Amino acid sequence: MSQDSLLGVSINFDTSHTVFPTIIAVILGILFVAILVTRGKTMLAAVGNGPWWPVGIDHMRFFGTIAGTVVYFLAMPAVGDLFPNTGLGFYLCSIPYLFGMSVLYLHERGRKQLLIAGLNAIIAPSLVWYILSELFNISLP
Amino acid sequence: MDLISILTPLFFTLVAVGTVIGIIFGAIPGMTATMAVAVCLPLTYSLGLENGLALLLGLYVGGISGGLVPAILLNIPGTPSSITTTLDGYPMTMAGEGENALKIGIISSVIGGLISLAALYLFAPALADFAIKFSYIEKFLIIFFALTVMAALSSSLLVGIFSGVLGIFISLIGAYDISRGGNGELRLVPEFLEYYLESGFSLLPVLIGLFGLATILIEAENGMPEGQGLSGVKIAKGKPFRLSVFKGQIINLIRSSGIGTFVGILPGVGGSAASILAYSQEKNFSRHPERFGKGEPAGVIASESANNGLTGGALVPLLSLGIPGDSTTAILIGAFTLQGIQVGPLFIGNNPVTWDAMIIAMLAANLVMFLVMIFAIRHIAKVVSVPKNILFPIILMMCVVGAYTINYGVMFDVWTLLIFGLFGYLAHKIGLEIAPFIIGFILGPSAEIYFVKSLESFGTLSIFFTKSWIAVLLWVLIALSIGFSIMVSRKTKKMR
Numbered sequence: 001m002s003q004d005s006l007l008g009v010s011i012n013f014d015t016s017h018t019v020f021p022t023i024i025a026v027i028l029g030i031l032f033v034a035i036l037v038t039r040g041k042t043m044l045a046a047v048g049n050g051p052w053w054p055v056g057i058d059h060m061r062f063f064g065t066i067a068g069t070v071v072y073f074l075a076m077p078a079v080g081d082l083f084p085n086t087g088l089g090f091y092l093c094s095i096p097y098l099f100g101m102s103v104l105y106l107h108e109r110g111r112k113q114l115l116i117a118g119l120n121a122i123i124a125p126s127l128v129w130y131i132l133s134e135l136f137n138i139s140l141p
Numbered sequence: 142m143d144l145i146s147i148l149t150p151l152f153f154t155l156v157a158v159g160t161v162i163g164i165i166f167g168a169i170p171g172m173t174a175t176m177a178v179a180v181c182l183p184l185t186y187s188l189g190l191e192n193g194l195a196l197l198l199g200l201y202v203g204g205i206s207g208g209l210v211p212a213i214l215l216n217i218p219g220t221p222s223s224i225t226t227t228l229d230g231y232p233m234t235m236a237g238e239g240e241n242a243l244k245i246g247i248i249s250s251v252i253g254g255l256i257s258l259a260a261l262y263l264f265a266p267a268l269a270d271f272a273i274k275f276s277y278i279e280k281f282l283i284i285f286f287a288l289t290v291m292a293a294l295s296s297s298l299l300v301g302i303f304s305g306v307l308g309i310f311i312s313l314i315g316a317y318d319i320s321r322g323g324n325g326e327l328r329l330v331p332e333f334l335e336y337y338l339e340s341g342f343s344l345l346p347v348l349i350g351l352f353g354l355a356t357i358l359i360e361a362e363n364g365m366p367e368g369q370g371l372s373g374v375k376i377a378k379g380k381p382f383r384l385s386v387f388k389g390q391i392i393n394l395i396r397s398s399g400i401g402t403f404v405g406i407l408p409g410v411g412g413s414a415a416s417i418l419a420y421s422q423e424k425n426f427s428r429h430p431e432r433f434g435k436g437e438p439a440g441v442i443a444s445e446s447a448n449n450g451l452t453g454g455a456l457v458p459l460l461s462l463g464i465p466g467d468s469t470t471a472i473l474i475g476a477f478t479l480q481g482i483q484v485g486p487l488f489i490g491n492n493p494v495t496w497d498a499m500i501i502a503m504l505a506a507n508l509v510m511f512l513v514m515i516f517a518i519r520h521i522a523k524v525v526s527v528p529k530n531i532l533f534p535i536i537l538m539m540c541v542v543g544a545y546t547i548n549y550g551v552m553f554d555v556w557t558l559l560i561f562g563l564f565g566y567l568a569h570k571i572g573l574e575i576a577p578f579i580i581g582f583i584l585g586p587s588a589e590i591y592f593v594k595s596l597e598s599f600g601t602l603s604i605f606f607t608k609s610w611i612a613v614l615l616w617v618l619i620a621l622s623i624g625f626s627i628m629v630s631r632k633t634k635k636m637r
Contacts, residue, residue: 007602011593017317017326019596020589024310031303038299053570058364065361069354069537069559076541077552090542098534105365105530117530124535128542136187139550140542 064104072097076141087133087140094125147191147498155188156502159196160509163203167210168524169532170217174204175352175469180536182345182475183543190480191498197476198499201469202254202452202506206514209246209445211525214239219525222448225420229433229440236436243518244382245438246445249394251511253446256398257405257453258503261460264406265489266496268461272486277598278608281591282615284584287464288577289619290407297572298627304574308581313589315341321590337553345475346544346557347582351575352468353540354558355565357533362566365529386438393423393439394446401447405454405466419447421632453503460488460496464584468576471583479547 011019036043054062072093080089102117103109132138159181166177177200185193208220213230226246233242275283288305314330315338317323330338360366387394397419404415423443424433433440455466456473463485465471477484482492489496514521544558545551568575595604605612 008600009596009602010600011597013324013597014326016593016597017324017328019593021310021313021328024306024313024585028303028306028310031299031306035299035303057362061361061365062358065358065537066563072541073552073555073559076555090545094538094541098538101534101537102530105361105533107365113530120531120535125538128538132183132542132546138183138186138546141545141550141552141555 061104065101068097068100068104080141085139087129090140091125091129091133093141094128095121097121098124144494144497144501147494148501152192152195152498152502153505155192155195156199156505157509157513159199160203160506161199161513163200163205164207164210164510164514164521165203165524165527166200167204167207167219168521169527169529170211170215170219170525172356172532172536173220173352174201174208175472176356176536177201177204178469178472179345179349179352180539180543182349182472182479183539183546185476186479186546190477190482191495191502193476193480194473194495194499195502195505197473198502199506199509201473202449202503202510204469205449205452206247206250206254206510207521207524208448209250209441210243210518210522213242213246213441214522215525220448222416222451223444225416225444226441226448228420228444229435229437230444232434232436233438233441238380238436240518241380241382241386242436242438242441243522244515245386245441247511247514247518248384248387249397249442249445250449250514251507252394253398253401253449254452254507254510255504256395256446257402257450258500258507259453260402261453261456261503262500265457265461268457269486269489272462273490275486275611276608277591277595278605279611279615281588281595282605282612282619283462283464284588284591286615286619287458287580287584289623300572301574301577304568305577305581307573308578308583309585309588312341312582312585314338318586318590321586322594323590341586342557342561343548343551343554344478344583345472345547346554347561348472348475348579349540349543350558350561350563351565351568351579352472353536353543354562355569357537358562358566359569360529360533365533387442390439390442393426393442396422396426397443397446398450401450402454404447405451406457407466415447415451416444418632419443419450449507456499456503459484460499461486463488463587465580468579471579474583475547 075093076089078089079092080087083089099117099121102120103114106113106117129140133140162181163174163177166172167174178197181196181200185196188196205220205222208218208223209226209230211217211219212223212226214234216227216231218224218227230242230246233239272283288302288309310329313328316325316327319325327335327339400419400422401415404418420433420440420443423439424430427433427437427439429437451467455470458464458466459470459473463483465474474484482488482495540558540562541555544554548554565575567573568578596602599608606616
């Protein structure tokens with residue numbers, strides 16, 4: 001991009017893909033600095049006062065959700081490769097994932113609650129897999 | 142295909158199912174209409190456009206309406222747009238008038254929804270006819286207008302603008318789209334991700350991550366609090382409900398529905414702004430402002446008619462300009478994309494049957510919502526106690542299904558869901574605004590094409606001011622909207 005007069009601009013097609021991202025990056029930078037200038041004191045005070053994240057959060061449920069989800073995402077294609085084009089990667093991995101998450105989120109883990117979580121973990125993926133993969137032929141991992 | 146052949150029993154069944162599921166989503170604190178639409182979007186994959194829209198519009202109307210249930214019974218807004226419903230709805234419940242408050246809210250909701258639907262039917266085609274004449278310059282200015290409005294109505298103007306611009310920046314990741322006149326070169330992509338990000342991040346996994354996974358992470362962080370339940374809450378021990386409560390409330394209903402519709406038309410502005418504005422107006426005009434906040438039915442009427450007024454209003458810019466009015470209608474773009482249809486000024490003219498089907502679906506959804514909620518409100522009220530440990534894992538699974546199926550089975554889209562789920566959580570923690578981010582993300586690629594092509598053609602920035610009277614008018618509107626929005630923002634802050 002070159003500038004001919006105060007408001008005149010000529011754009012080279014070969015480099016035109018960088019014009020808009022550059023402008024947006026500059027605006028983003030200016031806005032970031034403006035936020036730091038106008039809210040810097042408040043932000044520093046907040047940082048200074050603590051407690052810092054992740055203090056005060058439910059570590060088990062929060063990090064358990066993230067870890068369980070990452071494992072679920074990694075396992076689906078791996079299991080799916082064993083049974084190509086069947087959606088079984090999704091189905092077989094969703095059952096333990098749902099059960100694990102349900103138990104993780106439970107506050108009271110009695111026999112009744114675990115039974116409901118188990119039934120939910122079997123019924124929900126079975127229904128979704130059957131409806132999407134078998135009835136509608138929608139591809140699943 | 143003609144309209145009659147589309148209006149099948151399946152069409153109306155999907156509207157009804159969508160509305161009921163939407164009500165359930167809206168009624169459970171922490172779950173929103175946006176989440177309902179995002180999670181159920183993949184189900185429309187094989188339904189066809191009109192049937193898919195029937196389901197999604199039902200979810201939208203139901204989701205917005207369901208939020209009044211926990212707002213009134215538990216003092217927890219089921220959706221952000223029900224925030225002012227708590228102010229008078231909950232005190233009514235405490236006084237044993239819960240059922241009355243719910244029925245007042247339901248009737249106000251349906252009236253708000255129908256008034257906004259009439260506005261949609263009248264204004265969207267007219268606006269689309271007008272917008273057909275727009276060149277790239279006016280189209281760019283329209284997007285600029287949308288971004289300024291949504292930023293100005295964010296909780297912080299600066300953070301709102303930053304969030305919107307960040308959304309645009311992330312939307313530019315990938316190749317400069319050849320099909321729209323770009324040169325096909327990649328930008329902002331690390332080398333090891335070039336294969337996955339050639340077309341940038343897909344819209345729907347981003348939306349599902351931001352509204353599905355992020356919400357669950359926020360709940361998990363808080364220890365997944367169990368529903369407060371209805372134990373100890375007597376829904377009806379006072380006087381039975383009578384329609385006479387609406388006596389003298391016609392102006393309130395019309396004004397609040399009008400405010401909701403207008404705020405809905407403004408792009409990127411959430412329902413909470415609509416209900417707060419309508420509530421404050423009603424309080425200002427009331428002869429008994431001191432009763433507000435203590436169980437005044439007029440407060441529930443103002444809040445609920447305004448937030449349902451949003452439903453039709455938010456579809457006006459979507460269907461006439463291609464600009465979503467709120468985050469839920471942003472997801473509806475995904476339904477059109479799935480079916481290969483682009484929304485914008487030509488949509489209504491080129492797809493009159495789909496347009497009519499959408500209006501009928503909205504009408505049916507409002508009626509179903511009214512009937513289901515008015516007759517089954519005691520049962521629906523129990524939904525607020527459904528255990529999250531059962532629901533949230535199912536939603537997580539549906540998020541995965543949605544992300545994976547959107548591009549016919551791409552695992553990277555599932556990881557995109559996780560990336561943006563974490564980003565949504567982080568944004569919540571540091572105070573970034575998600576609605577402007579989403580609108581920026583959706584409109585960014587179009588803004589780029591319009592801006593760069595305008596400069597390539599005319600070679601001067603002054604063309605954005607001098608191209609036509611429409612461009613000048615748009616600048617005036619931009620200035621007016623900022624002025625108006627700042628005024629609204631100040632009022633809103635005052636209310637809070």
